Amino acid sequence: MKQSLFAKHALLGDGWAKNVRLSWNMNGDLTIVQAEAIALPHEVQQGYVLPGMINLHSHAFQRAMAGMTEIAGAGPDSFWTWRDLMYRYALHITPAQMQAIAAQLYAECLRHGYTAVCEFHYLHRAPDGAFYANMAETAERVIGAANATGIGISMLPVLYSHADFNDQPLRSDQRRFSTDVEQILQLIQQLESSRNAQVEIGVAPHSLRAANVGQIRALVAALPKTRPIHIHIAEQEREVDACLAASGKRPVELLLETQQLDQRWCLVHATHLNPAEVAGIAASGAVAGICTSTEGNLGDGFFPLPDYIAAQGQFGIGSDSHVSHSPIEELRWLEYGQRLRLQGRNIAQVAGQRRVGDFLWQACLQGGAKASGRQVGQLAVGKRADLLILDDQHPNLQDLPAAEVLNTWIFAGNDNLVRDVIVGGKLVVQAGRHVEQERIQREYVACMRELRRL
Numbered sequence: 001m002k003q004s005l006f007a008k009h010a011l012l013g014d015g016w017a018k019n020v021r022l023s024w025n026m027n028g029d030l031t032i033v034q035a036e037a038i039a040l041p042h043e044v045q046q047g048y049v050l051p052g053m054i055n056l057h058s059h060a061f062q063r064a065m066a067g068m069t070e071i072a073g074a075g076p077d078s079f080w081t082w083r084d085l086m087y088r089y090a091l092h093i094t095p096a097q098m099q100a101i102a103a104q105l106y107a108e109c110l111r112h113g114y115t116a117v118c119e120f121h122y123l124h125r126a127p128d129g130a131f132y133a134n135m136a137e138t139a140e141r142v143i144g145a146a147n148a149t150g151i152g153i154s155m156l157p158v159l160y161s162h163a164d165f166n167d168q169p170l171r172s173d174q175r176r177f178s179t180d181v182e183q184i185l186q187l188i189q190q191l192e193s194s195r196n197a198q199v200e201i202g203v204a205p206h207s208l209r210a211a212n213v214g215q216i217r218a219l220v221a222a223l224p225k226t227r228p229i230h231i232h233i234a235e236q237e238r239e240v241d242a243c244l245a246a247s248g249k250r251p252v253e254l255l256l257e258t259q260q261l262d263q264r265w266c267l268v269h270a271t272h273l274n275p276a277e278v279a280g281i282a283a284s285g286a287v288a289g290i291c292t293s294t295e296g297n298l299g300d301g302f303f304p305l306p307d308y309i310a311a312q313g314q315f316g317i318g319s320d321s322h323v324s325h326s327p328i329e330e331l332r333w334l335e336y337g338q339r340l341r342l343q344g345r346n347i348a349q350v351a352g353q354r355r356v357g358d359f360l361w362q363a364c365l366q367g368g369a370k371a372s373g374r375q376v377g378q379l380a381v382g383k384r385a386d387l388l389i390l391d392d393q394h395p396n397l398q399d400l401p402a403a404e405v406l407n408t409w410i411f412a413g414n415d416n417l418v419r420d421v422i423v424g425g426k427l428v429v430q431a432g433r434h435v436e437q438e439r440i441q442r443e444y445v446a447c448m449r450e451l452r453r454l
């Protein structure tokens with residue numbers, strides 16, 4: 001395959017540039033990003049090219065449950081009743097099924113514009129609660145799905161030791177997640193050989209409920225210094241109340257006081273924050289991982305986006321439970337949730353960037369790249385050649401000035417405008433279809449046939 005591309009318009013770090021030549025090496029790293037270039041005779045000129053989005057929070061196996069938990073139970077439904085159902089599913093999935101589900105999910109993510117994913121992976125053990133003969137079996141299956149589809153992955157093995165604050169013992173239905181610090185470090189060690197330009201290995205203490213302050217400190221201290229660290233935090237008010245009851249502190253307050261947060265950290269959800277916590281996360285350099293479609297599905301609450309932007313906080317988006325696999329839906333919900341909450345318009349913007357779509361896409365590229373710990377999120381020399389080519393023949397985009405493209409893509413209509421996707425220099429989506437789509441779908445459908453019998 002050709003290792004270069006000519007774009008009439010390409011989104012660079014400081015905005016849209018004209019006539020950009022992009023070249024990459026055999027490893028898939030960009031080696032030339034030249035604006036105001038001159039197209040060679042017979043060179044195909046693409047219309048609008050931009051960096052692929054990073055999906056900074058994923059539990060791949062939950063893709064299999066999407067749409068299955070929208071039936072009311074006898075009492076009021078909540079995050080916690082949803083979680084009980086999710087656990088029932090989680091107890092049965094085999095490693096082969098996990099791989100089939102993840103491949104389907106990742107192919108869908110790629111087709112909609114995500115070129116990287118951070119996988120918050122906690123189904124480590126077999127259904128009976130024992131480790132597989134290969135301790136890294138399930139993590140390797142998920143990495144295998146990423147490699148087969150072409151998406152870049154940051155695998156984050158999850159430390160999950162307790163059922164709740166005060167080191168409550170795990171419930172029986174949490175037995176597949178059970179890990180201590182030593183086991184996670186052993187897992188990371190085993191996964192080291194999977195690392196390459198497409199695969200990074202980090203870590204994820206599940207939450208302050210499931211891992212205590214001392215465990216998180218020990219884990220981070222033993223981790224190589226450049227690796228990403230993700231944690232679920234302050235997703236639900238009940239969690240905030242339980243943390244206050246157990247420690248006298250709110251979750252983010254406790255995390256800020258007990259850990260050295262920096263740009264390696266991704267605080268997933270961080271929904272329920274007071275002003276001091278907003279300022280604290282922003283000042284630490286950590287990334288807030290906002291998962292609006294899932295947060296909406298689970299009734300979590302609203303992230304305090306305008307305050308956080310005003311504090312110059314970094315953020316990115318994730319599809320989490322995978323009720324959606326489109327960055328467009330994620331960003332639209334992120335903005336619309338705030339409009340509904342505040343009864344205002346054009347919330348996500350700053351003095352230097354008043355276009356909401358452009359601000360959101362660029363901010364989430366930066367935040368997502370940090371959270372991934374990988375060289376992604378920007379069309380610049382040394383970064384991965386992770387590119388989206390939009391369908392410039394779609395009526396929404398034909399003859400459109402580049403400055404209008406992101407707002408139109410994000411806020412107008414429901415067609416998928418991603419035509420081709422290149423990840424690490426390899427074409428993985430062509431004319432809207434993943435290059436392995438038939439096989440991946442066949443395996444997923446067969447897997448779901450088995451799972452629905454449960």
Ligand SMILES: [Zn+2]
Nearest residue numbers: 059120232320
């Ligand atoms: Zn999550």
